[in-house]
Amino acid sequence: MTYNVAILGASGYTGAELVRLIATHPSMQIVGLSGNSKAGMAMADVFPHLRHLDLPVLTTIEDMDFDGVDLVFCALPHATSQLVIKDLPKHLKIVDLSADFRLRDPADYEKWYGKPHAALEMQAEAVYGLTEFYRDDIKGARLVAGTGCNAATGQYALRPLIAAGVIDLDDIIIDLLAAVSGAGRSLKENLLHAELSEGAHAYSAGGTHRHLGEFDQEFSKLAGRPVHVQFTPHLIPANRGILATVYVKGDAQVVYDTLVAAYKDEPFIIMLPMGQHPSIKHIRASNFCHIGVVKDRIDGRCQVIATLDNLTKGSSGQALQNANLMLGLPETEGLMLAPVFP
Incomplete structure (x- = not known):
């Protein structure tokens, strides 16, 4: 059986990544693409690397026909997404790639995103989209909320x-490197080549990054009490990828063995041999996450290092993994592409 899917916000990076992945998916076909600022344009003109594909012309969301569509990927900006999703036809399954439905408590959403939520009823039914830990809920969901890419990376390193209970919950530091595509495709002065290249800088330091809302929510739920990590992301002059070095207090071998046991049956989470370091280069354009554990020179401490591609495993690949589950398809379908190297 072939399922019809549509992508809202197809003119952005995550929209283009969805098109790239679904193009070779054996059970899905793209029947609708929206990109309000690019409406009327061919996808080949917006993203020339997709010119070999026979794709629908970009339309506005208002002009899109949802009859016969089984599932919609919503790759729209935060705040816009909730306004669009609440008015979509009720028969649609929806995978949202924005932040609008990630936080379960409306007060937390307002705290981190600066405005009240505009679709509270749908927020209450949304399932958090970290596939490896919520797959049973995702299978029966109508609306799945994709995680933040930084939040996913940190959670893969820490959730197990x-x-x-093998680490000190009051002494966790996440030091994260993030590629520039995580900031989206819109023009920003600080992302110009002359501003960004040959340098790196911390941003949202001091506990202000919005993905901390996800860390607080998920880690505290797991622990059964408040858990607040220290988290600082750094923007690096790379197109794709995230690498997080997580500093924890705990026995390195126990930490390693716990992660190996947790991920031994997970097709997309690859544990490296003890002491080896993962690299952004080794997961590029794939749905894989590589994790390594390194013993620290200070007894009782170690580092967990995790890397994934922010556009694939951190966003569009995760979205497709969730869509497979929602449609009753094999979870790995269309996603076993090897990383691109070099």
């Missing part, structure tokens, strides 16, 4: 450790 917090659940098993």
Whole structure:
């Protein structure tokens, strides 16, 4: 059986990544693409790397026909997404890639995003989209909320450790490097080549990054008490990828063994041999996450290092993984592409 899917916000990076992945998916076909600022244009003119594909012309969301569509990927900006999704036809399954439905508590959403939520009824039914930990809920969901890419990386490194109680929950530091595509495709002065290249800088330091809302929500739920990590992201002059070095207090071998046990049956989470470091270069344009554990020179401490591609495993690949589950398809379908190297 072939399922018809549409992508809202197809003119952005995550929209283009969805098109790239679904193009070779054996059970999905793209029947609608929206990009309000690019409406009327061919996808080949917006993203020339997709010119070999026979794709629908970009339309506005208002002009899109949802009859016969089984599932919609919503790759729209935060705040816009909730306004669009609440008015979509009720028969549609929806995978949202924005932040609008990630936080379960409306007060938390307002705290981190600066405005009240405009679709509270749908926020209450949304399932958090970290596939490896919510797959049973995702299978029966109508609306799945994709995670933040930084939040996903940190959670893959830490969730099994917090659940098993093998690290000090009051001494966790996440030091993260993020590529520039995570900031989206719109023009920003600080992302110009002359501003960004040959340098790196911290941003949203001091506990102000919005993905901390997800860390607080998920880690505290796991632990059964408040868990607040220290988290600082750094923008690096690379197009794709995230690498997080997570500093924890716990026995390195126990930490490693806990992660190996947690991920032994997960097709997309690859544990490296003890002491090896993962690299952004080794997961590029794939749905894989590589994790390594390194013992620290200070006894009782170690580092967990995790890397994934922010546009694939951190966003569009995760969205497709969730869509597979929602449609009753094999979870890995269309996603076993090897990373691109070099």
